[in-house]
Amino acid sequence: MDEIAEPDIGQYLVDCRAAFLRDDGLSWLPVRHHSPACAAMTIEQLDRQQPQMVLIEAPMAFVDQLPLLQGDEVRPPLALYQHQSYYPMAENSPEWQAIRWAAAHQVPVWFIDLDQPDRAPNNSNEVDSNEGDSDEGGNRWSDSRLLGSEYTRQLQQKLGCRSQDEVWQRLFECRDFASADDFFLQVMLYCAASRACHDDESLQQLGDLPREQCMRAHIRDARQQVERIAVLTGGFHTPALFDFSSESAPIPASALDQTDAAAPRQAAVLVRYSDELLHPASGYAAGMPWPAFSRWQLADRLKKKQSDAEEWILFLLKQLGLTLVQRQNVIHHLQQLCVLRQLDRPGSNDLLDSLTSCLVKQQFTADALEPWQQILRGDAIGELPEGLPGLPLVDEVLQQVRASRLKVGPAGQCHFDLLDMNESAAKRRQLLCRLAFVEAGFASPSGGPGSFYSFSASKKRESWSYQWTPSVEVRLAKLGRNGSTLERLIIIQLLNRPQQSLGQSVTLLQQAMQMGLQQHLPQQPLYQQIHDCTDIQTLSQSFMQIFQLSRHPLFADQPLDKLYRALWQQLGFHLAALNQLDMDEALELLVALQGIARQHEDELHQPWQDRLHWLICHNRHRLPMWFALQALEVELTDGDASALLQQVHSQGFSERYAILEALITVVPHWLRQSSGLLELLNHWLEQLDDDHFTEQLPALRKLFSRMDAREIDGITRQLRTLNDWDDPLEWLKKGLSEQDVEQGMVLEQQLQQRLDQLGLNAWLSY
Amino acid sequence: MVNVIRERAEQRYQQELDTLREHDSSPRPPGWALSAAAVRRFICGDAVHGISRKYYGDDALVERAIVSLMGNNGLMLVGEPGTAKSMLSELLTAAISGHSELLIQGTAGTTEEQIKYSWNFALLLSGGPSLEALLKSPVYEAMEQGKLVRLEEITRCPQEIQDVLISVMSEKTLTIPELGIAIQAKPGFNVIATANLLDRGVNDMSSALKRRFNFETVPVINDAAMEKTLIMSQVQQRLADSGTEHPLDADLVELLVQVFHELRHSTGPQALEATLSTAEAVNIVHACALHSLYWQQPMNTAQLVQQMHGTLIKDKPDDIKKLAHYLDVVVRERSSWKEFFTAGKALWMK
Numbered sequence A: 001m002d003e004i005a006e007p008d009i010g011q012y013l014v015d016c017r018a019a020f021l022r023d024d025g026l027s028w029l030p031v032r033h034h035s036p037a038c039a040a041m042t043i044e045q046l047d048r049q050q051p052q053m054v055l056i057e058a059p060m061a062f063v064d065q066l067p068l069l070q071g072d073e074v075r076p077p078l079a080l081y082q083h084q085s086y087y088p089m090a091e092n093s094p095e096w097q098a099i100r101w102a103a104a105h106q107v108p109v110w111f112i113d114l115d116q117p118d119r120a121p122n123n124s125n126e127v128d129s130n131e132g133d134s135d136e137g138g139n140r141w142s143d144s145r146l147l148g149s150e151y152t153r154q155l156q157q158k159l160g161c162r163s164q165d166e167v168w169q170r171l172f173e174c175r176d177f178a179s180a181d182d183f184f185l186q187v188m189l190y191c192a193a194s195r196a197c198h199d200d201e202s203l204q205q206l207g208d209l210p211r212e213q214c215m216r217a218h219i220r221d222a223r224q225q226v227e228r229i230a231v232l233t234g235g236f237h238t239p240a241l242f243d244f245s246s247e248s249a250p251i252p253a254s255a256l257d258q259t260d261a262a263a264p265r266q267a268a269v270l271v272r273y274s275d276e277l278l279h280p281a282s283g284y285a286a287g288m289p290w291p292a293f294s295r296w297q298l299a300d301r302l303k304k305k306q307s308d309a310e311e312w313i314l315f316l317l318k319q320l321g322l323t324l325v326q327r328q329n330v331i332h333h334l335q336q337l338c339v340l341r342q343l344d345r346p347g348s349n350d351l352l353d354s355l356t357s358c359l360v361k362q363q364f365t366a367d368a369l370e371p372w373q374q375i376l377r378g379d380a381i382g383e384l385p386e387g388l389p390g391l392p393l394v395d396e397v398l399q400q401v402r403a404s405r406l407k408v409g410p411a412g413q414c415h416f417d418l419l420d421m422n423e424s425a426a427k428r429r430q431l432l433c434r435l436a437f438v439e440a441g442f443a444s445p446s447g448g449p450g451s452f453y454s455f456s457a458s459k460k461r462e463s464w465s466y467q468w469t470p471s472v473e474v475r476l477a478k479l480g481r482n483g484s485t486l487e488r489l490i491i492i493q494l495l496n497r498p499q500q501s502l503g504q505s506v507t508l509l510q511q512a513m514q515m516g517l518q519q520h521l522p523q524q525p526l527y528q529q530i531h532d533c534t535d536i537q538t539l540s541q542s543f544m545q546i547f548q549l550s551r552h553p554l555f556a557d558q559p560l561d562k563l564y565r566a567l568w569q570q571l572g573f574h575l576a577a578l579n580q581l582d583m584d585e586a587l588e589l590l591v592a593l594q595g596i597a598r599q600h601e602d603e604l605h606q607p608w609q610d611r612l613h614w615l616i617c618h619n620r621h622r623l624p625m626w627f628a629l630q631a632l633e634v635e636l637t638d639g640d641a642s643a644l645l646q647q648v649h650s651q652g653f654s655e656r657y658a659i660l661e662a663l664i665t666v667v668p669h670w671l672r673q674s675s676g677l678l679e680l681l682n683h684w685l686e687q688l689d690d691d692h693f694t695e696q697l698p699a700l701r702k703l704f705s706r707m708d709a710r711e712i713d714g715i716t717r718q719l720r721t722l723n724d725w726d727d728p729l730e731w732l733k734k735g736l737s738e739q740d741v742e743q744g745m746v747l748e749q750q751l752q753q754r755l756d757q758l759g760l761n762a763w764l765s766y
Numbered sequence B: 001m002v003n004v005i006r007e008r009a010e011q012r013y014q015q016e017l018d019t020l021r022e023h024d025s026s027p028r029p030p031g032w033a034l035s036a037a038a039v040r041r042f043i044c045g046d047a048v049h050g051i052s053r054k055y056y057g058d059d060a061l062v063e064r065a066i067v068s069l070m071g072n073n074g075l076m077l078v079g080e081p082g083t084a085k086s087m088l089s090e091l092l093t094a095a096i097s098g099h100s101e102l103l104i105q106g107t108a109g110t111t112e113e114q115i116k117y118s119w120n121f122a123l124l125l126s127g128g129p130s131l132e133a134l135l136k137s138p139v140y141e142a143m144e145q146g147k148l149v150r151l152e153e154i155t156r157c158p159q160e161i162q163d164v165l166i167s168v169m170s171e172k173t174l175t176i177p178e179l180g181i182a183i184q185a186k187p188g189f190n191v192i193a194t195a196n197l198l199d200r201g202v203n204d205m206s207s208a209l210k211r212r213f214n215f216e217t218v219p220v221i222n223d224a225a226m227e228k229t230l231i232m233s234q235v236q237q238r239l240a241d242s243g244t245e246h247p248l249d250a251d252l253v254e255l256l257v258q259v260f261h262e263l264r265h266s267t268g269p270q271a272l273e274a275t276l277s278t279a280e281a282v283n284i285v286h287a288c289a290l291h292s293l294y295w296q297q298p299m300n301t302a303q304l305v306q307q308m309h310g311t312l313i314k315d316k317p318d319d320i321k322k323l324a325h326y327l328d329v330v331v332r333e334r335s336s337w338k339e340f341f342t343a344g345k346a347l348w349m350k
Helices: A011-022 A038-050 A060-069 A095-105 A136-140 A151-158 A165-175 A180-195 A198-206 A208-225 A293-304 A309-319 A323-339 A348-359 A370-377 A393-401 A423-437 A470-482 A486-496 A502-515 A524-532 A538-552 A561-573 A573-582 A583-599 A601-618 A623-637 A641-649 A651-667 A677-686 A689-705 A708-724 A738-757 B013-024 B036-044 B059-070 B084-097 B119-127 B137-146 B164-171 B205-209 B224-241 B250-264 B278-293 B301-312 B318-331 B335-348
Strands: A024-029 A055-061 A076-083 A086-087 A109-113 A230-236 A271-272 A414-415 A442-445 A461-468 B074-079 B103-105 B117-119 B135-136 B148-151 B173-176 B181-184 B192-196 B214-219
Touching: A024 A095, A024 A180, A038 A165, A038 A230, A038 A414, A055 A060, A055 A076, A055 A208, A060 A076, A060 B278, A086 A095, A095 A109, A095 A230, A095 A708, A109 A208, A136 A393, A136 A470, A151 A689, A165 A180, A165 A348, A165 B074, A165 B135, A180 B103, A180 B214, A198 A208, A198 A423, A208 A230, A271 A470, A293 A309, A323 A348, A323 A524, A323 B036, A348 A370, A348 B059, A348 B214, A393 A423, A393 A470, A393 A486, A414 A423, A414 A651, A414 B301, A423 A442, A423 A461, A423 A486, A423 A502, A423 B214, A442 A641, A442 A738, A461 A583, A470 A486, A486 A502, A502 A524, A502 A538, A502 B173, A502 B224, A524 A561, A538 A561, A538 A573, A538 A583, A573 A583, A573 A601, A583 A601, A583 A623, A583 A651, A601 A623, A623 A641, A623 A651, A641 A651, A651 A677, A651 A689, A677 A708, A738 B013, B013 B036, B013 B084, B013 B250, B036 B059, B036 B084, B059 B084, B059 B214, B074 B084, B117 B119, B117 B192, B135 B137, B137 B148, B137 B164, B137 B181, B148 B250, B164 B192, B164 B205, B205 B214, B224 B250, B250 B278, B250 B301, B250 B335, B278 B301, B301 B335, B318 B335
Parallel strands: A024 A230, A055 A109, A055 A230, B074 B192, B074 B214, B103 B148, B148 B192
Antiparallel strands: A076 A086, A076 A271, A414 A461, A442 A461, B117 B135, B173 B181
């Protein structure tokens, strides 16, 4: 500890050292939460000192959960929960080890911190705008003040470490100490030096000072009651607790002391936690990197008093599943690295360094070590006895999950036939959609969340994967502050989601429909947005979306006719803006509108025909667009196409292809009919020289890619006749047996019948 | 000062190496001139013994590299051009072996003889194969003396030439069939190779050879303050090497470092194809300093822009358009960068 015990550390540290050693009956256990070295040394120190009372930095109300925490049916990682705050405990948490030690030695435990204040929003409609933030418990135990201090930064520079966490690892986790006394003294000195970098004002702002006053009052009272006590707190607070005997303030009232029936006592709940949630990457500000590695470190320290680095390294390499040759390479490298870094045992950084050097045989990338990092991260999940009361929203959702016959625990999959769903399947899907909407992390459709956010009407089948994990519980508990039931929570979110544009509102509506909660969305703003929208693209997309939803069996009982009629009306009014769109986009829109008009002859045929006619007569169009509109009108009125095609002849050579392209896009079936379109195209192609043909080929290929092999085959036959080609061009795949063809025809027939039954016979019309 | 253009690391830092040797009480790996801890101090600096920091970057990388050289495998330093791979390799060799002159530069024309040994044909013809007629390659000498040998830009060599190293590195033996003998490497022998990531795919290494190396990726410096310090110290060193002295404009260097950092982080079509390494920045500042020294003008932004143009714009004319875009979109808005904008506009926005 040369880095810490320099002679110029100042009088403050000298005083701290003296205060730390002053009272033989008081054992200070300054810790970093979740530090395996601290956890192992805590046990050693408690065994040595045999205190009559153990004081731990955690909210006073948690004492209610002590019998459970000390019972045999629980297994970490677990977390104590109070008012949106979590106090996680892993096997390697000093707090956990102290609680278990106290149980084994029948020693009382006091939790000596202030209760977590209730920060629930007053207004039930208020939505948490910082949902992604780490929880309050994490902030209280956060290492940011300890590891982010100027002192740690200077140590980092001096030791050549890459992060503040690596400084901690090198100073405390990777070294052996003469005794637990020596270890905790060094931890305290380090923490005191870090604390000295913060002024009282910043500590006051962070809420540390009242908490420390509460802790001092507890220590004072405990010290008066028994001869030997142990005080386990975050090392950052320890220097502020030495002067406990001068503390005059009484112990503040705990939430447990409340007797007012109108304001029941603040419940602290024990919940399952996981390695995933303990890892700092999940946003837990007090997490030690690589939870599984930390667990192994503790086990190794507890196994033997004397360090045996070689055994530890062999154990680590075994966990990583390396081959013999890989192990041989890494073991030597890791041993030498520890010697160079003057470490008694390698930490996670050293292990990863050696893996990088010995096993990554290419440029290093962020994911190069991912498989091994995954093992170091771990996948442990805590265990609790059955039947414990849970958190309100968690319990409610869990009940719904069970009622929907979804598995709780192992990962599961759900498959839905969207065209034919019974009531229970529909309910199950609604629940999955609801949980996806609140981003509980429970379920996601196989195509990713996007496939829920924008429902495709052409989708016939759907698969969801789901898993109930502690992360889901934590997420739901956090969401619980905004709504006590899932339905209530979603309604609040629906009402608060931005609906600034028509597109956003329509997307939200289709999500609400999938969740079976569309009745809670006010309709009036949506109609107003339709009325105000002048963007033809937004209008057409919204129209298509709503129209398709209304025809989908999944939403057969949803009254959407009024809505899509309003959209149709507005779209028709703004169709004059068609020329603002790209040619491709405009043609696609026309084809879609025409298709819908034809499918719904009674309702939309006449208005669409009138609109087309008006567009042709009253608007100026690009030439290909004019021909496309004319073709659609001819198609709609069953008019004569040849007159229109005659007009193409009279256009210039260069314009002719653009017109043909537009015509083939909007009325592709004219190529197969004897309308003269194919002859026109053939004639135009004949006039192209080789270079121009090659130039045009990609565009032609794109044009014909919309057709299937059967259509192309038909066109090929016609071209053969037209051009008197002898060579038979066979486009359809060869090698099909008669049986294959028969089977294909049977399948096609079955498909057609099924579509007819569902009223979707138009699906195969193009 | 030795009267040469560029001194080798062991010449330039002779005094520091002597100091370290004097105070080095830790055990030394067989064949090493210094202990591993002293090698680390030589490269990463040690204020207590007055040892300067020579490599500005990740200390952990240096430690891993030192440890790799203690083992059976060689050390392969890969990275973008100009990330100080060669410098690190030279420093490691100077500290570990005492000298860094055993070097092979990999090129498309590197032959097996250059890696193993060749013959003095006059002696060979007159007296037949003998040790006297044999011309030792740097690898041969390194094996014989128990030293480190450096192989620069290994991926520039054809793969079959690279693979000559496989038996040398695994068996630590070099057979000379003409003489019926085999040279066995002495303790301390190892290979440090470097490979440029831009040459990836030119002559990819075989997996058999890769297995015999521990790879270390030398990153571009991301810390602007550290890069500025490095550039200043490198340029001052270069000036001192040439027997001159000239004050450097720290603000100008800071501006260049910021420009480089911003250009490095451009992605997509606006990303420059030119190499934007610290080495390029050192070249630019060095050129500015020389311009200022010999033309008797203070260092200024116009010189900086001109040197940037000369150093960065090589055979990619599109880079000029990208620099113009950077000026137009980023620099134009900064009131304190007016001079840089004006000078750049004259060159890149014509």
